[in-house]
Amino acid sequence: MATTASGPITAGIDGASVTSELLTREDRVQLLRYMLLMRGVEERALNLYRQGKVPGSFYDGFGQEAISAGAAFAMAAEDRLCVLHRDLAAHLVRGVAPGRVLAQYMGRTSGLTDGRDGNVHFGDRRLGCVGMVSMLPDMMPVANGMALAFKLRGERRCALTWLGDGASSRGDFHEAMNWAGVSRLPVIFVLENNQYAYSTPTELQFAVDPIARAASYGVHGETVDGNDAEAVFAAAFEARARALDGGGPTLIEAVTMRMHGHAAHDDMRYVPAELVEHWRARDPVELQERRVIELGADAQELRADVTSELDAAVDWALEQPMPDPGSAARGVFCEGAAEPLGDGMAPFSGYTREAL
Amino acid sequence: MATTASGPITAGIDGASVTSELLTREDRVQLLRYMLLMRGVEERALNLYRQGKVPGSFYDGFGQEAISAGAAFAMAAEDRLCVLHRDLAAHLVRGVAPGRVLAQYMGRTSGLTDGRDGNVHFGDRRLGCVGMVSMLPDMMPVANGMALAFKLRGERRCALTWLGDGASSRGDFHEAMNWAGVSRLPVIFVLENNQYAYSTPTELQFAVDPIARAASYGVHGETVDGNDAEAVFAAAFEARARALDGGGPTLIEAVTMRMHGHAAHDDMRYVPAELVEHWRARDPVELQERRVIELGADAQELRADVTSELDAAVDWALEQPMPDPGSAARGVFCEGAAEPLGDGMAPFSGYTREAL
Amino acid sequence: MPEMTYLQAIHDGLREELLADERVLVMGEDVGRFGGAFKVTDGLWDEFGAERVIDTPLAEAAIIGTAVGAAVVGMRPVCEMQFADFVACGFDQLVNVAGKMHYRQGLAVPITVRLPSGGGFGGGPFHSQNPEAWFMHAPGLKVVAPATAADAKGMLIGAIHDPNPVLFFEHKHLYRRVKGEVPPGREETPFRARVAREGRDLTVIAYGAMVWSALEATEDIDGASVEVIDLRSLVPLDEEAILASVAKTSKVVVIDEANATCAAGAQVAALIAERAFEDLDGPVVRVATPDAPIAFSPPLERALLPQADRIEEACRELLEY
Amino acid sequence: MPEMTYLQAIHDGLREELLADERVLVMGEDVGRFGGAFKVTDGLWDEFGAERVIDTPLAEAAIIGTAVGAAVVGMRPVCEMQFADFVACGFDQLVNVAGKMHYRQGLAVPITVRLPSGGGFGGGPFHSQNPEAWFMHAPGLKVVAPATAADAKGMLIGAIHDPNPVLFFEHKHLYRRVKGEVPPGREETPFRARVAREGRDLTVIAYGAMVWSALEATEDIDGASVEVIDLRSLVPLDEEAILASVAKTSKVVVIDEANATCAAGAQVAALIAERAFEDLDGPVVRVATPDAPIAFSPPLERALLPQADRIEEACRELLEY
Ligand SMILES: Cc1ncc(C[n+]2csc(CCOP(=O)(O)OP(=O)(O)O)c2C)c(N)n1
């Protein structure tokens, strides 16, 4: 078992008390809903991939749904996100329709990139999201730049991006962490420590868990249970408050496990079976489901709703045409005026309540 | 005053006791000699620069002589060094003749690069040194690679390189520190914290002094007085022992002050006068000179020797011809067999004694 | 109209934009209080403050990535590489993040990256490079390189106004050597080629510092009428202007200060060989720096970089062809 | 002689070198226990151990820099970029550290960097690139790109034996599609061009996967005799072979899978326009990917990358010229 998996997971804040204070029952159901949607979209997409309808490689975030759902749920409409490859729920929280995601995966029009980019490399700029590039973790400096602009303009907003344990080894991690610390930027980095970078276990990636580095950059650091959406939410919500109040950047380590291979072709034979078993028992969707059932919500109905939403999404996506080959070289440059990112959805009731 | 300058400097080891154990009086005089040589070569070179005989920009290490002299003095013949731009004494310790350095600065043949590169960008491969590239701190991964080879081959040797406070902000610092930690490489990084990167004070460079990062990479870290050659020697010597014994990498922060402008054109108006004054009183050459005088050495004679050596070096260098323009495009590729780095001089008596 | 050096013109362009558009930011190593390694930004920190003229950590990837982030939320960052050579350290953020953003997501990245480039003063292998061609070969990046003071200002303003990432190569050797009248205000110089001198017998194509070398070299070649085209912009490349000149003169010499292989001049020559074949009365001759690092020692550096006499000889030979 | 796929041939070359020369190291992300993203190094970790087939952290600059360091103390590292695209993250170490070392200090850097490159399988903008030209424009780096299984092995061995940094572009789309006889042992394939098919009427110049597209496209163009030159090596570029073929056929089409501007093909075309002008009976025609990222969606990707029909059409037009 990888070091971080066996080590104790200390939530930086008392998850239970914070969430009971902040999250309404409906919020907690919504969190489950986004996670179910993410899992469902990815299941459908995997099927489409196996049917040869999704070109290229197929990546998913199975078992990590709590991290993108929880963190994105803590963001306000005016915040900005750079979404990574195992973070589909963030797109959904921000308001991207599942059908568009599936069209995107299949390289069709009505996806988010008009066929120009593949399954995980997208973002809806109208919803305040920048899609990742493959080079990891290149979005960290980009998130810094958004945060820098907010700070310079005196706006109460923040930027958030995710990164992996493997990505933490690259220079851009360091340059971004360092600058975020120097300029006390309102930025949040969520490090998804899923024990592996492709086949590489964390012990070949770093000698000391990178969360230990946060303080040495002047960045607030904390570790949360990455399979607990509410714990992730709480950490991100607190980090956001810190950012807006001038308290500077936060690195949240969300400890989890990549429960599928790196991509669909990878049988992850290199992962010890006990490790997978250990984490299977901690499935983030089931955890949240148990929670809302305890709160008296009708999880079965929710699942049924999600299923029919997804059925419709698949049908819709399959109807979308492939892009026009004649357009292939178009759009390399912006010809009109530069339009900045727009606001996303912010379903957390705290923001709606405020807005009301 | 910059944070690190006012903060306490804790030598990781008791300099006095270690040095009295390891360094003979002659060693301590030698340390002074290399520092005097470095200062003298750079003074002469600055004159030649002002006379228009040194092309390009002129960088020196005035006030930082203790760091390259002390660290290089701790290295054995079979160790390998990547020498940075304020570390002239390291070249001298390894056996490069002052005249060749001056020829190098003037872009002449008989320098170390046959006119191909400029004043600080050189190394004598026959003496186990790799010259820096300008991109900072690119030599850190290179030092790692040398150390990796030593480790894989089971050789009791180490690699050492220097870097600046500014350079610590770049991605290559992180990638190298991380890998050194993961693979417990026999490598030593000497961070010359001279308070400035060009005009940029450390408070704009990092929120927390980077020595605090060492532990979070699994790298042993310690801070020494960078103006005390013997303290630097002791730290490097101990780091070398650690490296050879399988104890892994070390980051030594040598706290000092850049006492000249970034380069000759820079009047460093941006540096507070008190800061310069504070450090002028701690001149590393004078410190070592007082020491050896206390030990009964004849410092005046030494100075006279150095002066005549330098006079001869200048004369010799000025006699060297400029390179043949017809050769300008030659040597881009190696045409013969690849020859690895050779051994350097290792004047520390500890190595000579061992060898005897 | 005021006379300015090329350097002053760049400074003036930055200042006008900082004055007129609060979205404009200047950022880079030592650009603030110190005013930049070449003093291009001198005084801007005093005038506009540390929040708009930002001294950054020593981190090129972060400088570019941060600029991208600020741009997509509405700013107009102008970042400086202390020397163009250091862009190698921020290469990935430029080609993969900035360059591909609009194509992939319809998201514009209005950043300007200033790159003091070029040799001729003993800068050696790491302070003398002309890396334009790397970025010409990276879709989504505009690449421009002014030769005159007026263009330096007008094209910088054009770059800042452009909704795309623009790499602005300012030639260090022109900073204080070149002077000219520079219009006040914020007028853009379009990213199109300029006829630096009209001629009938031969076309010489160049950009940046080489425009001056080309003019000098062809001032008087036994009375031949030599046209000199200043490309100004490499992406977009003004193909029509190139082809029109070649159609007129039928002979062309292409100059690069950069290393020859796959340089801008290679692209120009390939364009002519494909699209102007019938117009040609002789080979498409190239004068470029051989494929070697730029040596430090003056005689070596002179031997590598195209000098006026080498250009003149190439032109003379082609005229006699 | 055993038949092998292109991929197996690379594997075989690595294995032979690991067996024969204890200085050879293999390093990269997931190359060890997992056997590499494309399984090129499969089994080598079991056979040679984790000290010679090294799983590295995710850090391209460090991978290249570490290889340089190991090389200058006597090792022969072969490092892998998981995809050629990621070399952008190690760009600086390659062009500034590895490429300039020998010129500056007479210190040889015998490293090989394996770069799985190219598109054609829905890899999208970050897993399909052909970035050879960046490195052709960076002095001190050799750049090679085999098209056949035998060359893949022989040129990899040549790269490992070479005292210089060699960028070995292995085309992902050929890995399992191309098969051929591969000689056992450690014979080097020289870095010189190969005549893939002899012909008299037209020369097509290509490298990597495009050699196969060129052969397919010109198999039968109304009986024309089309010569196909497989460049094999881009640095050094076999100028004599190119010029000899053009002298024979007088017409030439240059193919690039890379983006057109400043690509390898631009250099080849410029060379021909300068040195073979008198031999030419028509324009130097180029077929290349337009200057756009490589789109993910199959119809878009197909429209961007040169297909056999586009090549055929270009050849036909030139033959009729
Ligand atoms: C700079 C860079 N190098 C290599 C790759 C190839 N690659 C894609 S994902 C991956 C592993 C990433 O691991 P991690 O950061 O832990 O994220 P995870 O996939 O586990 O979520 C690698 C090596 C990449 N995307 N970027």
Ligand SMILES: Cc1ncc(C[n+]2csc(CCOP(=O)(O)OP(=O)(O)O)c2C)c(N)n1
């Ligand atoms: C990657 C990179 N960017 C920019 C520069 C330009 N530059 C040369 S020295 C320097 C300051 C270096 O500061 P530091 O690392 O503290 O070393 P010092 O000069 O103080 O010894 C800068 C910015 C460089 N050499 N490398």
Ligand SMILES: [Mg+2]
């Ligand atoms: Mg991971």
Ligand SMILES: [Mg+2]
């Ligand atoms: Mg410094």
